Amino acid sequence: MRTLGINEGDGMKLSNKIALITGAANGIGLALAKRFCREGASVVLADLRADELEHAVEEIKQGQPAVRCLGLTVDVADRASVETMMGKAVDAFGGIDILVSNAGVWKNLTKGPFWEISTAEWRNTFSVNTEGAFNCAASAAPHLIARKSGRIIFIGSAAIGEALAHITQYTASKSAVTGLMRCVAKELGKHGITVNMINPGQIDTGAFTREQLEARAQSKFINRVGAPQDLEGIVSLLASDEGGFITAQQVYVDGGGVLN
Ligand SMILES: NC(=O)c1ccc[n+]([C@@H]2O[C@H](COP(=O)([O-])OP(=O)(O)OC[C@H]3O[C@@H](n4cnc5c(N)ncnc54)[C@H](O)[C@@H]3O)[C@@H](O)[C@H]2O)c1
Numbered sequence: 720m721r722t723l724g725i726n727e728g729d730g731m732k733l734s735n736k737i738a739l740i741t742g743a744a745n746g747i748g749l750a751l752a753k754r755f756c757r758e759g760a761s762v763v764l765a766d767l768r769a770d771e772l773e774h775a776v777e778e779i780k781q782g783q784p785a786v787r788c789l790g791l792t793v794d795v796a797d798r799a800s801v802e803t804m805m806g807k808a809v810d811a812f813g814g815i816d817i818l819v820s821n822a823g824v825w826k827n828l829t830k831g832p833f834w835e836i837s838t839a840e841w842r843n844t845f846s847v848n849t850e851g852a853f854n855c856a857a858s859a860a861p862h863l864i865a866r867k868s869g870r871i872i873f874i875g876s877a878a879i880g881e882a883l884a885h886i887t888q889y890t891a892s893k894s895a896v897t898g899l900m901r902c903v904a905k906e907l908g909k910h911g912i913t914v915n916m917i918n919p920g921q922i923d924t925g926a927f928t929r930e931q932l933e934a935r936a937q938s939k940f941i942n943r944v945g946a947p948q949d950l951e952g953i954v955s956l957l958a959s960d961e962g963g964f965i966t967a968q969q970v971y972v973d974g975g976g977v978l979n
Pocket residue numbers: 741742743744745746747748765766767768793794795796821822823824825826847851874875876877878918919920921922923924
């Protein structure tokens with residue numbers, strides 16, 4: 720699949736919108752940040768890893784002086800860090816319209832029987848994947864409410880629908896985000912804010928060999944390896960004005976497998 724350049728292609732569905740994407744220095748978050756920039760949004764890329772974040776912002780800005788994007792370091796597991804980051808984002812661009820809560824840990828988690836998962840790893844996984852999503856939504860909510868409109872999109876995982884075992888700390892941490900998403904959608908609906916969740920299947924962001932990815936793809940309805948770009952269209956739609964009547968939904972982007 721060809722990766723589009725920053726100004727190619729997708730229309731300007733998000734012009735005049737201000738978006739904040741967590742975990743945007745790499746993988747899915749970075750692909751979404753690039754897409755949002757192409758669609759005219761001002762984009763805050765937030766991530767724990769300062770060097771990779773700087774590189775990502777440079778890459779987006781390269782030869783594109785008109786693109787409005789900013790990198791901010793944050794630890795989503797730390798509420799104070801999130802509040803500071805949110806304040807800087809609002810100061811820089813004048814508000815926030817769209818939160819994509821994408822930061823997550825999964826690549827280095829222990830795989831094996833659930834009774835062998837340490838309490839420390841269980842807590843750490845939840846502190847980033849679940850509490851991190853809560854921290855970001857809670858910190859963004861007053862800013863979205865003030866604008867009487869907005870979008871929150873949580874990146875979950877197809878692991879939820881698959882009951883993916885032997886990495887139960889991860890599956891459970893993302894399953895809890897479903898509950899968070901539904902309650903937040905219910906509470907924020909009256910403010911004109913939609914809240915949804917995208918559950919990716921296996922997406923190539925560098926953690927698996929080509930052979931592993933191809934083998935897994937054979938178990939899907941569509942037998943090809945997923946790329947971060949496969950998530951762009953649906954996230955952009957949910958973030959746009961066109962998504963205004965879709966809320967409290969989970970969409971599986973997994974090439975077919977989980978029957979929602
Ligand atoms: N790639 C897949 O196959 C896949 C499948 C299902 C769900 N997901 C989910 O999609 C999201 C992105 O996955 P990816 O494959 O792009 O992962 P990735 O590891 O390539 O990127 C995740 C980013 O999150 C950042 N991050 C981690 N902890 C953080 C913290 N405490 N605060 C701020 N930033 C932090 C990392 O620095 C990294 O840049 C994750 O939530 C992941 O669980 C991925």
